[in-house]
Amino acid sequence: MKKELVKNGVHTYTAADQYVPPEEKEVREHVDWFMGLKLGFMMHWAPGCQLGTLESWPLSDGDASWSRADVDWTDEETFKEQYRNANKTFNPVKFRPDKWAQLAEECGFKYLLFTTKHHDGFCMFDTQTTDYKITDPSCPFHTSLYADITRSLYDEFRKRGMAISVYFSKPDWHSDAYWHHAFGPAPTRNVNYSIKEEPQLWDRFVDYTHRQLEELGTRYGKIDCLWLDGGWVNKDNLDQDIRLGEIVEKLRKGPQPHLIVCDRTVGGIYENIVTPEKQVPEEPLFIPWETCTTVGEKFSFHYTDTFKSGRELVHLLLDVVSKGGNLALNLAPQPDGELPGRAVASLRDMGRWLRMHGEGIYETVIAEPFFERNIKYTKKGKTIYAFYLYEDYASLPLRVHLTVPDKISRVRLMRTGQDIPFEQIENKIILDTETAVRNTAFYADCFILE
Known part of the structure; x- marks a missing residue:
């Protein structure tokens, strides 16, 4: 029986004995360097945050039993329409990428892991592949100086010497080449048609995905890690092969020869870093790995979220680092573009501790x-x-x-x-x-x- 890769939105992780080290010397060296950074600032943010629910997952009927607990004000179809149209009211006027980067530096973060696109398909970057993006006139924020949120963040974080890890969802529930209307409602998170029977349609989706990845890899400066979410999209599951090697090798032969790839839970030569989610392994792992977890309870913004204390964050970081990993610590921004004050207070506490004790954390x-x-x-x-x-x-x-x-x-x-x-x-x-x-x-x- 195949192991379930994702349960209730949380990914498992590839076993250490199945890890395949990258062959390229430049990539191996970059992985070693990246693992010395230890602490990454992870951020899930998209127009759907205005609804205060889980990110993307309530759109999947097959995941409704656990993902729609917060959806209690309307029926499911109306909710999905409200979520998909949230871009038309998204206007985070308080967003200041320079302040986010300054805060990250003060709190001891060494890299940024930002959601350029989650499973809902909304692009937080200026893609040329779709109008469902932050810079389109359908989104009020498109007139802002910081309208290309991904570029604005990358520029400011790089100014402060921080690395860039690119979160990108392989499934895209907004793309008509993944969930195609001609085949009716999608019953699960997977593609809603037979790829063997509709190979041209799947090829269109692969091309769409490659073009977006090429945009991120060629138009947004140096990226250190390509962090691919949606592990169920793989060739062993319903033939969902996005031919990842083609675009990765293209980027490595071009502007990103050092590029680390994290194809989560899939294994093989393009999972250069293993990513436990909302958990820390019980024992040390002697491979490159990174726990992704949350300052609060959720990855997405919730109005009623509660947050870990500074002490809890420091102890979590020490637990991860002592077992050989990095910690990608997620904080979801508010719909107005600010960061939740109670969470920021905890991060600042962690930062004060790191300014005194970072010698024993970084590059260890x-x-x-x-x-x-x-x-x-x-x-x-x-x-x-x-x-x-x-x-x-x-x-x-x-x-x-x-x-x-x-x-x-x-x-x-x-x-x-x-x-x-x-x-x-x-x-x-x-x-x-x-x-x-x-x-x-x-x-x-x-x-x-x-």
């Missing part, structure tokens, strides 16, 4: 024993970083026990720079923290072991 790799009790380990060169995680209102105990692989000559507390006395017996060390400057529950302390 995993270090045995990886994690134990409330301690998380990372490494850079021969230097080991041991993070002691605090619960609410906790502080350092008088003794801290750590596990190390080699002889340690010096231990410092990163927060203060002071040397910490210690005793080592084989691979165990005991830190004498009695004289350490106490910490009033600042999420986590870090010991530098040399």
